[in-house]
Amino acid sequence: MNDCKPIHFLLNDREIEVREPAGLLVLDFLRRRQHLTGTKEGCKEGDCGACGVLVGAFDDAGRLWYQPVTSCLMPLGELHGKHLVTIEGLNLPAALSPLQEAIVREGGTQCGYCTPGIVVSMTHCLMEKRSAVTLDDMKLALSGHLCRCTGYGSLKRAGAAMADLWSADERAAEDGRLESQLGLLARKGVLPDYFPRIPERLRALQERLERDRTESGAPPTFRIAGGTDLYVQRGEEIPDGPVDVLNHHPEWCGVSRHNGTLHIGALTTFEALSHDTAFREVVPRIGEFMHLIASLQIRNRATLSGNVVNASPIGDMTMLLLALEADITLEHGGKERRLPLRHFYKGYKSLAKEPNEVLTRFSIPVPGETMLVNFEKISKRECLDIASVNSAIKLTLRDGVITGASLAAGGVAPIPKYLPESSALLVGRKPDESLVRELLPRIQQEISPISDVRGSADYKRLLLRQLVIAHFVTLFPETIRPESFNSGMQGASPR
Secondary structure, X not given: OOXXXXXXXXXXXXXXXXXXXXXOEHHHHHHHHOOOOOOOOOOOOOOOOXXXXXXXXXXXXXXXXXXXXXXXXXXXXXXXXXXXXXXHHOOOOOOOOHHHHHHHHOOOOOOOOOHHHHHHHHHHHHHHOOOOOXXXXXXXXXXXXOOOOOOHHHHHHHHHHHHHOOOHHHHHHOOOOHHHHHHHHHHOOOOOOOXXXXXXXXXXXXXXXXXXXXXXXXXXXXXXXXXXOHHHHHOOOHHHOOEEEXXXXXXXXXXXXXXXXXXXXOOOEHHHHHHOXXXXXXXXXXXXXXXXXXXXXXXXXXXXXXXXXXXXXXXXXXXXXXXXXXXXXXXXXXXXXXXXXXXXXXEOOEEOOOOOOEEEEEEEEOOOOEEEEEEEEEEOOOOOOOEEEEEEEXXXXXXXXXXXXXXXXXXXXXXXXXXXXXXXHHOOOOOOHHHHHHHHHHHHHHOOOOOEOOEOHHHHHHHHHHHHHHHHHHHOXXXXXXXXXXXXXXXXXXX
């Protein structure tokens, strides 16, 4: 391991430097190298949350933020200059924290295998909140966890017991900075007493690392953004080859808007996008859509570029970006080229991309007219599941007439499918029930679903029919009613 570049970070209350492959999973590093076995190995695909940890880093404004993530899909190299917190780093020296006591009191420990990751995520909820914690807050924190003993009721009761952790006076006195929040939680016994010193220690570490920064000379075998797909597919190979952990490109993150175009960095995560003010102005319901996609822990890691380049025919964010008529920018050797996302997919897992090109940016036009956007998804379970069929639509209107339309569907073709003919049919028309009835059979002519583990081809045709109806019922509830489409199965089979 001597040829590996040093990776320097804070692990709980310790500052450490390790020479390990940058692509080594954080989970494997913790359990096999550090013998911190409180972080459990479950599915190793990001689905169960047993391996949950917290990662703290400074944002562009110099504020320290923590995020709960699944360590089974995170490369060790990404921890350089950050703070990694495991369940061992949350334990108090001689007592349980109030949250841990509540979990025990409510019978939420069960077999205990999932408990460490659950405690990590619920503690993060307390760290993030600046006011009273609600049951919905705790349910969001638990969204990425599977309790094998079905102890969800007891866990929710334990979370609800934290609602009165702060008094009104304490909340009023809290000035909104994480530093003071950490001090308050340490005084309450929620966090160990080393936490309030972390911001200062982490700033000193980053200043030192910036002075000593050197560039890597080895050409990468793997480029890793969030890793939420790549590690599932090729996790055994990654630690053995040189990797480029792309988090050292801050210019590829974030959202900006100018000259009628929304520019989104390719490394922007799902969760960051859902909270971005500029994007919310264009897609106000993005928070609702995100509820159907992955879990909080995965959304903190998954990037837009990873979802698009993975080329899954059912990529959730890919479908939304197709409907938004996004262009992509590809870069190699200082040269850029731009093409519409709908032209990026040549066939199943085949891309209009050279091997060394990197996707760096998305560009989305923002028209002056009224714009409506909707996303729909059907999966075997509501949250944290792969879609059987998904779909997104964007409509622009002027004086009640559709002036622009783009419709995309997933799970019904070998590629994320943009539907140009169906989209064109909508332009120049008023959105009403007769238009939807005309649209349904046209859509069926543009798709070619196959039967697989997520459903038969006929079932997927039916699902897409229902999702398209849902688009129009959701966007035009005053004029288009779902019961109008209950009779017959028009448009559910090809003509």
